[in-house]
Amino acid sequence: MDALKVVVLAGGNSTRFAPLGDKNLFKFLGKSLVEQQLSQLKQHGFANITVIANPNSYKDIEAEARLVDETIRVIAQDGEGQAGAVQTALFGSPSIGDLLVINMNDIFTPELINNFTAKLPGLRESGRNLLTGYKVTSYFPGGYLVRNSQGFITSVMEKPGAGNEPSDYVRLVWDYFHDVNQLKSAMAEAGSQKDDVYEVALTNMMTRGQEFVMLEYTSSWHTLKYPWHVLSTMEYFLSSIPEPKIDPSAEIAESAVIKGNVIIEAGVRVFEHATIKGPAYIGKNSIIANNALVRASIIGEGCVIGFASEVARSYLRNKIWLHMNYVGDSIVDNNVSFGSTALTANLRLDEGTVAVNIKAEKIDSNLAKLGAIIGADVRIGVGVKLMPGVKIGRNSALKSGLLINIDIPDNTYADTLQTLELKPNRINIAEKSREHSAIK
Amino acid sequence: MDALKVVVLAGGNSTRFAPLGDKNLFKFLGKSLVEQQLSQLKQHGFANITVIANPNSYKDIEAEARLVDETIRVIAQDGEGQAGAVQTALFGSPSIGDLLVINMNDIFTPELINNFTAKLPGLRESGRNLLTGYKVTSYFPGGYLVRNSQGFITSVMEKPGAGNEPSDYVRLVWDYFHDVNQLKSAMAEAGSQKDDVYEVALTNMMTRGQEFVMLEYTSSWHTLKYPWHVLSTMEYFLSSIPEPKIDPSAEIAESAVIKGNVIIEAGVRVFEHATIKGPAYIGKNSIIANNALVRASIIGEGCVIGFASEVARSYLRNKIWLHMNYVGDSIVDNNVSFGSTALTANLRLDEGTVAVNIKAEKIDSNLAKLGAIIGADVRIGVGVKLMPGVKIGRNSALKSGLLINIDIPDNTYADTLQTLELKPNRINIAEKSREHSAIK
């Protein structure tokens, strides 16, 4: 397998992921997606790996890759979209041998890599290419694989609409090309068409009679297209915790309760009458303070889950400060503080699913419970109420007491007008108090 | 005692009880008033019982009666008020023998029924009727019994006003008639007068010289005229719990504390660091979640008293969802959810007693502490503040963050206008944070 070149795409702009930071740097169980994915590839013997990174987070992604292997190449993407990424990969390297193109933020079980590895010798021998089909049971707005009677893929039909599906298989990006030069020339031929050069190149190859077999994948698939996908991905990782693990340096108060599969990292402190219900992950040096409750959540490093706060089914990155808050079904990027009793509402009063504004569109998350999506470096005043599915831009501050039911852009101070009316107090409170018994 | 016919009045419209449902179906310690009262009658040997039910809850009342005895007749009331109820009973049955008329929602200690049972043989022998007098020590706005020198009741004086009381005895509805035909003809004579036909009939009988003796009652009396009476009635039932009783199927976390006379039904779960202080009743399959506190309250079935919530001196019917709430001195009908930090204020700032709007009137509850009165199927947004004594109509929803200081009708969505003002945030929060030490 020495020659197989693996290109891992991690160069997207992630505009649909805003206001959250680069998705590939999000950590699950203490390791970034970059580290997780590259480790897995390395463990399976892939030795020639190139990561195409977003120029803005190139350095951070490279640092993560270094944690896995010194030989992994990290290249800043030049050009837009998936096509740009692939082109960056192709034109930045010698065009020989075979090629595997995968997405950094598509998370599969080991089943996929194992099945692919088993098929690889045959593919190399037969000179065939491979695309991966994910078996679906209901309509999914992706590209459907169309196969001929011999089982070869003849085309990819994009979003055919429910009822018009040509097969049960949606294409996942785990693409094997027997000869990188074939892809290269097909892409060159596809030319300057914008977004879908890569897809057009695939079609061109099929049209030319280059054979594509399908790798069937039926296990779980998680991706990070929209911000709320952090939550399902988190759930996947949390459910993979095999057993409780508490670092010996962690300090757990005697009256605190830790149940189920909980990972507690070094330097964590859990105070009196706090509860952590697994599955959950508590990052280094974080504090779970008195009477707090954390369940089914990831808490990053250096966080303070303050007195009487609850975090449920939420992803909190690093340096998050809570105090008497409820954070449910929410995603919070680095360095965010919540004033006392500020909270995320996670359920609509009409109990409908929660929609989120993505670019100019309102996208239904299909989630009955979804809280807030909060960018990095945000300050939330006391008593602020974040309505289901709102997004708070980076470096923004929300004045105390506000009800936030619209998205807040980056670098914004959200305020409202309240006119206090001061009148004479017609009650003598001290006197009233004397009338009452000491214990009301 | 075989022939005594007992008519239990349960047909009222309960408009003064709105937005709460039929008062006779309210459960105390797991049994509806219907079941409690009819069981007691049956235990004392009363075998010929007819319940006059409100047509709207006829089926539910019948179902409750069936739990006690198959022979109990339940009739939907035809006509208005107490008179309508009695007439329904009288004209729907053969007119022979004696008759006892009582109210389903008047709750007495067994003293009353025992004393009556002791007197019954004498009444039958002497051919006398009986009314019941409740000894009062201060003015009560009811009907006062006036007796002659021989001790026979000669009239009932309605609301004489403080200082003008003709006796110390207020009439309770526990009326015995030696001959049902006498009542029947007296009511026919009273004719079409609206509300008080029954009272007029009583007066007519006295005028005719039909003898009424008085049964004196001095023990506790609870009734359900106004919504807040649920609380005093609850207190009565809670104080009757003889000892703690926890169903073996209940799951109680080791760190949870249960003190005093608490009944915990099947399937209940009590989570870590929760406290239940008796007297209290927790209905089937309810959850008392982490760090919650329940005291001096009744919690119905299928409720979730969520994280860090307190329920104090309140009656919660079935399927109530709390989460970080305070519910104090409040009555909540079925299927109501509270968003996080929504709460009931139960004390006026001026510490005066709380008045409640009943029909067009403001009635002083004479309670220094009274929270909210909430109808069935209500959704309360996060951070909503319910002022003392407000009533929330059925099937209504309250937008997050509102201060509710007026009654909300049925089927209403309560909203308010808040205009957010978005300005540039002139602080670089990330930079500021770097200036500060990690632990603020």
Added chain:
Amino acid sequence: MDALKVVVLAGGNSTRFAPLGDKNLFKFLGKSLVEQQLSQLKQHGFANITVIANPNSYKDIEAEARLVDETIRVIAQDGEGQAGAVQTALFGSPSIGDLLVINMNDIFTPELINNFTAKLPGLRESGRNLLTGYKVTSYFPGGYLVRNSQGFITSVMEKPGAGNEPSDYVRLVWDYFHDVNQLKSAMAEAGSQKDDVYEVALTNMMTRGQEFVMLEYTSSWHTLKYPWHVLSTMEYFLSSIPEPKIDPSAEIAESAVIKGNVIIEAGVRVFEHATIKGPAYIGKNSIIANNALVRASIIGEGCVIGFASEVARSYLRNKIWLHMNYVGDSIVDNNVSFGSTALTANLRLDEGTVAVNIKAEKIDSNLAKLGAIIGADVRIGVGVKLMPGVKIGRNSALKSGLLINIDIPDNTYADTLQTLELKPNRINIAEKSREHSAIK
């Protein structure tokens, strides 16, 4: 030392301390400043003590002095400021012997009194006077002591401005006069000048060649000029608690946790799952209720720190009622109640230091964390949010839900307008609920 007359100044108007009451009556660890200071003087053998009290709190101060010694004279101040106080003392007593003038609300370690006592015989012998210099390392807006080459103080330079300090010593009021008559005549000479008669008299004495030596003081100094000084003074006293001390009559629930140096007085009750983290002081008959947290704070007598409340680094005087509140870095005078979820914000969103309005000026407290300053007899509605550094006047009431970001005068009712908009609820909640599973 029999003849030394000690005058303790406690007569100030404390307008900069408003809305808090007389600072000298504030208790720390269960004893008022008056009792603490006079006890210390008595323990060191000072037998001739006169306290100059504010006429408004004369009786209370006298009562406190009586706790220490029957012979201590308490005089109501006649005239304004420090000069008025000293004049009251001087002209109300025979003018013989020597005199020590000190402030009731300047708190020193025993070092000062010990050093002074050691020097006293020499002063008496040499006929010299003494002022006290506090060594500072950065600019302090006070009076700087200027000394000549022999070490005698030649003048006091008021607020020279940073960079212009004539020495490292700021004058503290611990002034010794060898002959009271010298001061008396110097003050008479200073005449009718208003505020600074006493300072002018000192200068006059120096000019005449009456010798003043300096007592150097280098240990901690706390004073109560501004309201927030209560917090630093509290910290000083709390840090002096040598070991935990729980009165045997206190009732502590088994699941409650008490850590560190905590003093718990008689009749205190600590309920289930509460935590007290030392250093802390809990006054007589106070309740720390379920799931509450108190840390680094003083709680006075008869307080109720209700369910799920946190008090952090705060001074609560007597009869304070909390319930689900956060009180942080705040000072609360007697008889104040907080409605549920009302809270003090203690950190600005921009993380700047908190300024407070003192008379017509905005004074920077130089504190990054400062909550509210609340006068006596205040009622705070549910959900009220007090912004950092606001002052709430005495006998005022704040309507539920308000955001208080301005100071509230005494005797005020703070209100705001919220117009509820009632619309039809277009959802059938009961039906919706049936669609959902029992456990959402």
